[in-house]
Amino acid sequence: xxxxxxxxxxxxxxxxxxxxxxxxxxxxxxxxxxxxxxxxxxxxxxxxxxxxxxxxxxxxxxxxxxxxxxxxxxxxxxxxxxxxxxxxxxxxxxxxxxxxxxxxxxxxxxxxxxxxxxxxxxxxxxxxxxxxxxxxxxxxxxxxxxxxxxxxxxxxxxxxxxxxxxxxxxxxxxxxxxxxxxxxxxxxxxxxxxxxxxxxxxxxxxxxxxxxxxxxxxxxxxxxxxxxxxxxxxxxxxxxxxxxxxxxxxxxxxxxxxxxxxxxxxxxxxxxxxxxxxxxxxxxxxxxxxxxxxxxxxxxxxxxxxxxxxxxxxxxxxxxxxxxxxxxxxxxxxxxxxxxxxxxxxxxxxxxxxxxxxxxxxxxxxxxxxxxxxxxxxxxxxxxxxxxxxxxxxxxxxxxxxxxxxxxxxxxxxxxxxxxxxxxxxxxxxxxxxxxxxxxxxxxxxxxxxxxxxxxxxxxxxxxxxxxxxxxxxxxxxxxxxxxxxxxxxxx
RNA sequence: GUUCCCAUCGUCUAGGGGCCUAGGACACCUCCCUUUCACGGAGGAUACAGGGGUUCAAAUCCCCUUGGGAACGCCA
Numbered sequence: 001x002x003x004x005x006x007x008x009x010x011x012x013x014x015x016x017x018x019x020x021x022x023x024x025x026x027x028x029x030x031x032x033x034x035x036x037x038x039x040x041x042x043x044x045x046x047x048x049x050x051x052x053x054x055x056x057x058x059x060x061x062x063x064x065x066x067x068x069x070x071x072x073x074x075x076x077x078x079x080x081x082x083x084x085x086x087x088x089x090x091x092x093x094x095x096x097x098x099x100x101x102x103x104x105x106x107x108x109x110x111x112x113x114x115x116x117x118x119x120x121x122x123x124x125x126x127x128x129x130x131x132x133x134x135x136x137x138x139x140x141x142x143x144x145x146x147x148x149x150x151x152x153x154x155x156x157x158x159x160x161x162x163x164x165x166x167x168x169x170x171x172x173x174x175x176x177x178x179x180x181x182x183x184x185x186x187x188x189x190x191x192x193x194x195x196x197x198x199x200x201x202x203x204x205x206x207x208x209x210x211x212x213x214x215x216x217x218x219x220x221x222x223x224x225x226x227x228x229x230x231x232x233x234x235x236x237x238x239x240x241x242x243x244x245x246x247x248x249x250x251x252x253x254x255x256x257x258x259x260x261x262x263x264x265x266x267x268x269x270x271x272x273x274x275x276x277x278x279x280x281x282x283x284x285x286x287x288x289x290x291x292x293x294x295x296x297x298x299x300x301x302x303x304x305x306x307x308x309x310x311x312x313x314x315x316x317x318x319x320x321x322x323x324x325x326x327x328x329x330x331x332x333x334x335x336x337x338x339x340x341x342x343x344x345x346x347x348x349x350x351x352x353x354x355x356x357x358x359x360x361x362x363x364x365x366x367x368x369x370x371x372x373x374x375x376x377x378x379x380x381x382x383x384x385x386x387x388x389x390x391x392x393x394x395x396x397x398x399x400x401x402x403x404x405x406x407x408x409x410x411x412x413x414x415x416x417x418x419x420x421x422x423x424x425x426x427x428x429x430x431x432x433x434x435x436x437x438x439x440x441x442x443x444x445x446x447x448x449x450x451x452x453x454x455x456x457x458x459x460x461x462x463x464x465x466x467x468x469x470x471x472x473x474x475x476x477x478x479x480x481x482x483x484x485x486x487x488x489x490x491x492x
Numbered sequence: 493g494u495u496c497c498c499a500u501c502g503u504c505u506a507g508g509g510g511c512c513u514a515g516g517a518c519a520c521c522u523c524c525c526u527u528u529c530a531c532g533g534a535g536g537a538u539a540c541a542g543g544g545g546u547u548c549a550a551a552u553c554c555c556c557u558u559g560g561g562a563a564c565g566c567c568a
Contacts, residue, residue, distance in 0.1 A: 016568045051567055121566085135494035137564050162566055181497070190495050191564075198566040205568045228496060229563045252498080259560065287504095290517095294505060298516055317505080319498050320561065327504065327518040375531045449527050457528075465529050 009041025010219050013067075013074070014209070016048040017060035020270045023323060024224060024254045024262050025063075026070060027288040031222050031251060033072045034289075034311040041219070045077030046212060047093040050202055055095070057083075066271040070281050071304065089216040094208045101203040104211050104241060105163050105196050109148055113240040114196055116151035116161040117141045138192025144168060163197035165207075165236060174235050179220070179249030180316045186232040194233055206230055210237040213246055222249045222313075225320075226261065249313060252292045253320045262323065269323055278351065278380025279328075283335040287328045291321040301334050333378040341370040348383035355384050357391040365475065372471045389461040389472055392480050397491055400465075401458040409447040411492040413455040416441040418485035427478055434473045459488040 013029040015021065036043040045067070049055035060083060068080045076087025085091050094101075108114035117139075119127075124139055131137065143151065144166055155161055167188060176184045196207040203211075209230075213221060228250050238245040254262050262269065274284055286302050294317070295302060295310050302310075336344065345366050352359065360366070373386045388394045397405075404410060420437040421429075429437070442452055454464040460472055460481065473481070 014568085018568075048568060054567075124565095132493075135564095137494080184496075186496070195566050200566080202566080204566070209568090224562095225497065226562055227568090230568090232496090250497085253561070255561080257503095261562070290504065292504095298506060300504095300517055321505090322503060324503050324518070330518055453527060467530075468526085468528090 008219070009036060009039040010044065010217050011036050011041065011222065012044040012046050012077075012213070012216065012218055013072075014046040014048050014212075015063050016051060016054075017056060017063055018051060018054040019059055020272055021063045021066040022262060023269045023271065023274075023284070023288050026066070026271050026284065027254060027291065028222065028224055028251065029067060029072050030070075030285055030289060031293070031316070033074075034308055035220065035222060035313065036075075037308040038311045042075040043072070044087065044089075044216060044218075045074040045092065046216070047078060047095075048205065048208065049093055049095045050205065050208055052095075052202065062272065066275075069275055070271065070285060094203075094212065097208070097212070098201070098203070100215070101197070101208055101211055102201065105203065105207070108165070108196070108237075108240055109163060111240070112148075112166070114163050114165050115141075115144050115146060115148075116155065117143045117164045117193070117195075118151075118154065118159055118161050119143070138189075139164075141193055144193065160199045162195045162199050164193040165196050165233070165240065167191060167193050167236065170236060170239075174232055176231055176235065176248060179222070179247055179313055180251055181318050184228070186229075186235075188232070188236070191229065191233055191236075196237075206233045207237060210234045210241070210243075214238070214241070214243050218246045220247045220249065222251060225250045225253050225318075249316065251316055252318055254288070254291055255320045255322045257322060259320070259322065278382070279332050280335045280339070280347075280380075283328070283332040286335065287331045291323065292317045301331070301338075329378050336377050336380070337374055341367045341374075344370055344374070348380050348387075351381050351384050352387060355388075355391075356393070357384070357387060358393065359387060359390060369475050372467075372475070376467070386467070389466060390475055392483070395480075395484055395487070396462050397458065397488060398463045400463050401488075401491075404454045404458050404464045405488070405491050407451060407455070409445055409451045410455040411489070412445040413441055413447050413452060414459055414485060414489045414492060416444045417456055417459055418482070418489055421478065421481045421485055424478055428474060428476070429478070429481075431470045431474050434470055438469075455488075459485045462488075 011032040013025075013032050015025055033043050035041070045064075047060060049060070060078075064078065064080055064083065067074075076089060077092045078084065079086050085093070085096075091097055105114065109116070119139065119141055127139055128137060141164060144164070146154075151161065170188045172188060174186045174188055176186065178184050194206065195204050197203050231248055231250070235245055256262050271284065275281070282303065285304055285307070289302065289307055290300065293311075294315050295306075296312070296315065299306070299310075339347070342363075359369075369387070369390070373383070376386060377383060417437070420440060424433070424437075438452070438456065441456070442448055445452075447455075453469070457464055457466060457469055460469060460476070461467075462484075466472075
């Protein structure tokens with residue numbers, strides 16, 4: 001099989017660099033990626049930056065970084081490092097393809113499928129007001145029947161115009177065989193004469209999208225449901241240009257807790273934030289994949305490779321899904337547990353460093369501690385509170401320990417414990433040794449139950465509740481244990 | 493308002509005419525483990541939006557209603 005044969009599957013993700021990448025966009029990218037990989041096709045990253053006012057290079061950088069962090073590698077598009085084009089169908093930034101769009105707009109103009117429109121904003125607004133009651137928001141341009149020559153004269157005379165697609169005289173209904181939704185029938189008067197080229201000559205989304213998808217030889221378009229009405233417009237453009245349309249699949253929306261579309265305004269879940277909060281890319285991918293798609297055997301914890309293997313568009317769910325942070329967190333904890341300790345240790349370093357925590361450099365110690373803490377970690381940031389008891393600088397007797405310190409047997413328990421620790425021969429004590437000392441304290445003082453346990457815990461972590469002592473104590477150096485015991489004792 | 497899309501536990505979902513007294517997962521509740529918290533284990537409660545058809549048989553097919561969502565830009 002050659003890599004460029006005509007039946008090759010080609011799909012794309014086409015973000016606009018006007019903000020960050022949110023989970024909705026990430027999922028669209030993921031489904032396209034999975035579909036490409038599953039079918040041995042190509043996954044292309046195209047940049048839709050025709051909104052000059054809002055597109056920024058920083059935003060492009062951010063979106064590309066997030067995509068790269070997720071691990072969704074693209075075969076053509078902009079380079080993840082240099083942001084320069086690569087691939088045979090470039091440029092891949094729409095702002096660099098203006099001449100191309102202009103050419104096809106002129107073709108539509110010449111063929112009478114589009115026209116120059118001189119309506120002003122105020123006039124359009126007035127039309128809207130008048131038609132509102134009838135539920136018709138479409139513009140009705142008096143210029144639609146002007147000849148091209150006449151319009152050109154008018155422009156030469158200094159009038160500015162947009163190019164609109166002419167919907168009058170089109171077929172009554174358009175039928176879309178949607179890969180996710182089945183047959184969708186659009187009445188062609190569902191849309192009005194929409195803009196192709198802005199007054200400055202800058203093309204608009206629906207137009208660029210068609211020209212690019214065609215020229216870049218896209219075979220399938222998977223995008224969010226909100227684009228359904230756009231698809232009608234695009235179908236019209238394909239027809240006007242005499243091109244065959246690709247296959248479309250409109251996937252469901254990701255909703256917030258209020259069942260509304262996740263919107264950036266309302267603080268949509270940004271991939272970058274998720275990364276910061278300590279979620280693993282594999283967990284993000286896994287969770288969003290399952291929002292609208294299911295594994296044939298209902299497996300839930302999946303690697304990307306497993307997803308590729310099982311991916312089948314017939315399992316794409318047409319209804320919207322709420323992003324549930326609780327389940328997402330659980331899923332992250334599962335991915336955390338699957339991570340090898342050496343990688344996990346690296347991953348938590350930024351979080352520990354931010355708190356200035358200093359932990360032993362010994363890999364064996366690190367491995368051991370991780371084995372113990374891993375089951376309690378849901379996100380990477382949890383490592384901070386888990387490891388804090390092991391950091392000498394962070395040790396402090398907390399107010400919640402006050403009551404324990406006042407108990408009658410506490411002083412005796414702490415004294416006995418302190419003595420035993422001081423007499424301990426090695427740098428660290430084993431779990432067995434700790435249990436033995438604990439027993440000795442019990443025998444010596446007669447304290448038992450919480451009278452025994454809680455004072456010792458205070459002497460180890462500074463508070464009466466927390467992780468199991470037999471886990472914590474073997475991870476603490478003798479010198480630390482001694483210092484802490486003395487500090488606790490001094491408060492009795 | 494108009495058009496389009498959607499409709500199974502609180503949430504994500506399985507299901508595609510008989511296998512469904514509807515299965516799984518997260519969350520929740522109870523118990524066990526644990527001389528704390530958590531982890532782990534065992535149980536439990538909870539859903540086919542409503543109404544009409546079609547059919548011997550409907551969660552599954554059709555229609556209507558209702559509810560939710562989206563779109564109606566010189567944004568993408």
